[in-house]
Amino acid sequence: MERNSLRWRRDLALTACCAAAVAEADRTGEPGQRAARLIDCLGVLRSAHGAGAAAALDMRALRRGLRHGLAPLLPACGEEGDPLGEVRLLDRDGLLCDAVEDLGREHLVPQQALMEYWPWARLRAEQEEHQLYAEIRRLPPDDYAKVRELLASDSVAEQGVLWEKWNGLWGRFGFFEPVSSWPWCNAAGWCFPCPACAWPMRAQPAGQGVFAVACDAHRLEGAQYTYRQVRGGSGPPVLEGGGASAGRVEGFPAAGDYLAVSRTVWRYMTLPGRMEFAIRDALTGIAGLDVAMYPGGDRYDLRITAAEPLVAKEWRVDAKAWRSFGALADALLERPVPAAPVPLTIVVPHRQRSDLPLLQARLAGRRDLEVMTDKDFVAEVLRWCRGEW
Incomplete structure (x- = not known):
């Protein structure tokens, strides 16, 4: 029971942190509404801690934890070797990190408990996995294996190429989205597939006209690059590898003809x-x-x-x-x-x-x-x- 209680409180705190990160990164909404959302998240975060620990949590501590590591914000996150303590939900520019979406799916409190604090709820990752598989498990074994391999090997391509490879299976599943709708991977009109998984890498400004391009999953394996935007140049920017293991990457246009699997499928x-x-x-x-x-x-x-x-x-x-x-x-x-x-x-x-x-x-x-x-x-x-x- 104690383990389940701690798990519930950690999931509740992590959900509050993810919601707070989304609010903090939002520069389009009304400032008063944004502040109210942050205060709401802080209240939920405090409720997930004991009375003594909650006293140390204020808005400054929340904002600092979102940018520098969640250890002070999560109950019992100080356990030795707990990787969640080092997770950052906002980068140095105040933009959302990829971890927000993944952790929001994977750590989730029951809907009833979540609805007690917010008028929304998110699905468990296990449930989301099952939903994805439910779409293809009714296929014959050979088609099932083909779909699984295509989603693994061809996570981004032109629509015509995908249509040819999927053959009669194309159009039956909503696994792909146009990369033109993903501004986070658009580098001067170009996208760059990760050399390890082929999914579009994230492109972010790093200051002084330099942009950082990296794959969230394979960054530590060498999939991180930089490029300097040049005015008047033609063709994709040339990426410079951040390490000896960084493979060569060819860019493709961030146009409507190119499709990639959704982040959940990826x-x-x-x-x-x-x-x-x-x-x-x-x-x-x-x-x-x-x-x-x-x-x-x-x-x-x-x-x-x-x-x-x-x-x-x-x-x-x-x-x-x-x-x-x-x-x-x-x-x-x-x-x-x-x-x-x-x-x-x-x-x-x-x-x-x-x-x-x-x-x-x-x-x-x-x-x-x-x-x-x-x-x-x-x-x-x-x-x-x-x-x-």
């Missing part, structure tokens, strides 16, 4: 999908190893079976690319314990490996669940194939 289908197919490609062709994609529809993503001449072994894999491991742990713990003798391996991006102990500790009591990074999982299977178990 977060919960494209990112885990690219992990799934990378695992498949790494393990396909090994003698004695059978790799099947989506054998049970959307129950899990891969079934890998070792047979002769290898020692028999089966892995069932479900890839997840959630930003918050705390919310992911909550969602996984709410799943019923299956009767299947094979545990489900939850695979997360290798870039989040430093936060993995947190997730492993939360799931320690569930023998039906294992968790590791995508690279570690491939390495484990390869060790088994070499007889190193």
Whole structure:
């Protein structure tokens, strides 16, 4: 009960922080309404803390926490190794960070509790995932696998190219949006796909005519660049990589003919999908190893079976690319314990490996669940194939 109470209070506080960040970044509305929204959020935030801690929360502390890290704003966020304490919802220019939308989906209080403070409510990420999958799970197995692979491999392209690749499936799903409606990725009329996931990267002014272009998911893996806007130039701006691992990127026009998957699809289908197919490609062709994609529809993503001449072994894999491991742990713990003798391996991006102990500790009591990074999982299977178990 105490854990559930803390979880409820942290989700409530995080929702208040996300709402406050949206209000703080809003420069188009009435100043009085904006101030009222911030005061409302501060009141909710204080209610999520104990009486002693709430006394230290004022508007200055709220604004500072939104820009420099949420640790002072979230109940019990001072736990060692808690990555939420370092999350920033506003950048130095007061603009919303990508974390707002992701965390708003992943950490959510029940609708009744949320409605007690605001006249709106947002869906849980787990519910939103299921809604996405519900649109395609009624397809025949081959079409289901094709849609999943297309969403992973072709997250942005011209409409004609997408229509040709999707063939008869095009138009049945509302997964794509015109990039021309996304000003946050428009760099002087051009967009730049991330070299790791191909989704448009965010473009933000960095001062003195310099713009920063980076992928929220793959920034730490080298997907961060800068460019200087040149007047009168033709063609896309030339990006300069921020590190040795930054790959070359070709821009495309921010025009109506170019479509990209929505952020929700990118977060919960494209990112885990690219992990799934990378695992498949790494393990396909090994003698004695059978790799099947989506054998049970959307129950899990891969079934890998070792047979002769290898020692028999089966892995069932479900890839997840959630930003918050705390919310992911909550969602996984709410799943019923299956009767299947094979545990489900939850695979997360290798870039989040430093936060993995947190997730492993939360799931320690569930023998039906294992968790590791995508690279570690491939390495484990390869060790088994070499007889190193």
